[in-house]
Amino acid sequence: MTRIDSSERYIVVRNMEPFRMIGTVVAINESIVLSTNAVVSRWFRYSINGADYSHWIELDLTNLNEVITDYGDLINDLWIDFKIELESGDYFNFNSLTIDVETKERTAFSIPFAIYNKLEETSRYHPNEPYTSNFHIYAQDKTLDLHKRLSYLMNEIFGFNCLYFKGDPEFESRDALNLEYGLLSYRDPVDMNIIVPDNEFPSNDLSFSPIEGISFEQPFEIHVDKRYFEQVFGVNQKPQKDDAILFDITDRFYQVLDSEIVRSFMNQPVYYKVSLVKFEKKSYIGTNENVDQIFDDNMNNVMEVLGHEILEQELDVTNQKQFSIKQDRWDYVRLYHSDFFRTSIESYDLINYDITVSHYIYNIWNTYKHDGITPFIIYKFNDIFREGQTRTLTHWINLKEDSSKTKTVKSVEHTGTDPLEYTIRFSTTPPVVKRGEFLKIFNIDYNLDVRAIVLETKNEETGRWIKVVFESQDVLDDLNDTIPTWSSITGTQARKLEKHFLFGNMIDGAGFMLNLYDRQIIELNINGTITNYTLDYQLPYNRWMANIYTLSDEFKSFIFYNYEIKDGTNNLDLINYLREDLEIPNLPVTGWDHMYVQSSPMQMTNLRWLNTTIPEEKHKIFLNQILVSDSSKCMIIDNADPENIMPYIGVAK
Numbered sequence: 001m002t003r004i005d006s007s008e009r010y011i012v013v014r015n016m017e018p019f020r021m022i023g024t025v026v027a028i029n030e031s032i033v034l035s036t037n038a039v040v041s042r043w044f045r046y047s048i049n050g051a052d053y054s055h056w057i058e059l060d061l062t063n064l065n066e067v068i069t070d071y072g073d074l075i076n077d078l079w080i081d082f083k084i085e086l087e088s089g090d091y092f093n094f095n096s097l098t099i100d101v102e103t104k105e106r107t108a109f110s111i112p113f114a115i116y117n118k119l120e121e122t123s124r125y126h127p128n129e130p131y132t133s134n135f136h137i138y139a140q141d142k143t144l145d146l147h148k149r150l151s152y153l154m155n156e157i158f159g160f161n162c163l164y165f166k167g168d169p170e171f172e173s174r175d176a177l178n179l180e181y182g183l184l185s186y187r188d189p190v191d192m193n194i195i196v197p198d199n200e201f202p203s204n205d206l207s208f209s210p211i212e213g214i215s216f217e218q219p220f221e222i223h224v225d226k227r228y229f230e231q232v233f234g235v236n237q238k239p240q241k242d243d244a245i246l247f248d249i250t251d252r253f254y255q256v257l258d259s260e261i262v263r264s265f266m267n268q269p270v271y272y273k274v275s276l277v278k279f280e281k282k283s284y285i286g287t288n289e290n291v292d293q294i295f296d297d298n299m300n301n302v303m304e305v306l307g308h309e310i311l312e313q314e315l316d317v318t319n320q321k322q323f324s325i326k327q328d329r330w331d332y333v334r335l336y337h338s339d340f341f342r343t344s345i346e347s348y349d350l351i352n353y354d355i356t357v358s359h360y361i362y363n364i365w366n367t368y369k370h371d372g373i374t375p376f377i378i379y380k381f382n383d384i385f386r387e388g389q390t391r392t393l394t395h396w397i398n399l400k401e402d403s404s405k406t407k408t409v410k411s412v413e414h415t416g417t418d419p420l421e422y423t424i425r426f427s428t429t430p431p432v433v434k435r436g437e438f439l440k441i442f443n444i445d446y447n448l449d450v451r452a453i454v455l456e457t458k459n460e461e462t463g464r465w466i467k468v469v470f471e472s473q474d475v476l477d478d479l480n481d482t483i484p485t486w487s488s489i490t491g492t493q494a495r496k497l498e499k500h501f502l503f504g505n506m507i508d509g510a511g512f513m514l515n516l517y518d519r520q521i522i523e524l525n526i527n528g529t530i531t532n533y534t535l536d537y538q539l540p541y542n543r544w545m546a547n548i549y550t551l552s553d554e555f556k557s558f559i560f561y562n563y564e565i566k567d568g569t570n571n572l573d574l575i576n577y578l579r580e581d582l583e584i585p586n587l588p589v590t591g592w593d594h595m596y597v598q599s600s601p602m603q604m605t606n607l608r609w610l611n612t613t614i615p616e617e618k619h620k621i622f623l624n625q626i627l628v629s630d631s632s633k634c635m636i637i638d639n640a641d642p643e644n645i646m647p648y649i650g651v652a653k
Helices: 061-074 114-122 140-158 226-233 289-298 302-318 364-371 473-482 616-623
Strands: 002-004 010-014 022-034 039-047 077-088 092-103 160-165 167-169 184-186 190-194 207-209 213-215 220-225 244-247 252-263 269-278 345-352 355-362 375-379 390-399 407-414 421-426 438-443 448-460 463-469 493-497 499-504 512-517 521-526 529-534 544-552 557-565 572-581 595-598 602-610 634-638
Touching: 002 010, 010 092, 022 039, 022 061, 022 077, 039 061, 061 077, 077 092, 140 190, 140 220, 140 226, 140 269, 190 220, 190 226, 220 226, 226 269, 345 602, 355 390, 364 602, 375 634, 390 499, 390 616, 499 602, 529 557, 544 616, 557 616, 572 616, 595 602
Parallel strands: none
Antiparallel strands: 002 092, 010 077, 022 092, 039 077, 160 190, 160 244, 167 184, 207 213, 220 269, 244 252, 252 269, 345 355, 355 602, 375 595, 390 544, 390 602, 407 421, 407 493, 421 463, 438 448, 438 493, 448 463, 499 512, 499 595, 512 521, 521 529, 544 557, 557 572, 602 634
């Protein structure tokens, strides 16, 4: 439905196909809704070739039939435009307009299409007598006719099918001074055949130009018969600049650069030679919804093809995570929640032979000794690990020894209302542990090896004990099933379990966390499901190491690489390698709104959190970078840079 609500405005309705073999118009059917005070007028204009139209004539049955009667048997096809104009009143809504006709008997012609014969008559062409076997050397009209007919048939039979978008000049954009039209509009496409010389289409290879971008092999030349083209589009129509062509066989769009008429036998015009270039949408060429849909379905623009790579390059160049000012209001990476990491950043040149890997480090060890286990660095990033995704953590760490003596257990008793809570008593001073740390309880003779979380400690003359709680009922049940008398056997010992908190977003049992126990066991905790991976070699104290951890739901695996600096070269030695199958439960994995690193006995720098894997052949290059080149793939880049203490100065006015 179309509404016209302004006086002297109108709507023009055109049937893109002609009315064929009209004998008499019987009825005019219209579906129009008028406002109570609307006055409308109805008009029509006609064309016998689809290109040249008459002036507007008042629409009624008498006038329509007079036009048909005037032409009589001279026409078989008639194009009609209808115009409905609001002369006064509020509005009218147009739905449809049709005519009922009685057709006349079709007249036979000697050449394939009725309009073809008519167009030749208007061009003052008269068919010759039927061809005879007598050869008349000076009877050039017959030879010319045969030549043109052969050209037409070749185009019809051997042409490649395509959609041809003809560009029509917009009447309102005519410029009398420059003698031209400023705007064009594509009409709906027409199926037609086009000759490709020697059937050789351009190569499928794309060429890349720093100026023009992606383009096809050029030039590309096609041929189209003059009569055939005029039969489709009308008398005196020709391929013109900016017409568009879509070839079915190659599924590629082209645009007409120019065309010229080829005069072959007896200097007569026979066919058009057309040069094509890569199609580009231009601002001065309009389209309708149908044409736009065809363009969208069959073309890819540069952003669709290279958009992701362009965005990544822009992020790599700007690299805001590293180049931004490190200050509370500007830092894109860290959340300035406390003074922990500010006071624990130390200037330290971590050098791998002739490469400086970092200028600063986090001395997390100092914070751990002073405040125990606490969130040390909090990042401004909320990560949700979804199905089919991959995450990679890389960092340089230096583990520090947290001395803990092994003590002999006197007794183990269940205390309190919590079934998981136990009290472990010692004859001498118990191991030095803090609330929240882990106590390792073991007995080599009975293959006992379990850990528990410290709740409370006491070391006085009246009692030396540590209250602990087991991590889950499953752990305790498994212990009771395996060693039923574990709490009463002699020779049991206990010591503080050395734990290094690496990275995660775990909160209230949701999210994930990576931890390192006893420098040899990597613990992966995902939504409370804990998986332990034992390394071949225990990681050393007081030595800088580069580690890569990859969690992949896409490849269903957990991978760990552990590298050490190789003396005399900037290369790295692979010490530990681990690859295990991994089924990540309960996706997506969500946790706290921020990723964080907790304090533990170690030093750290150059933490990166990526959304992809790092190819093994690029590990050493990536780990040795102080400035990450592929920053678009990194969600967190932390080089332990200190805060900029210079005051912020606004723009001077």
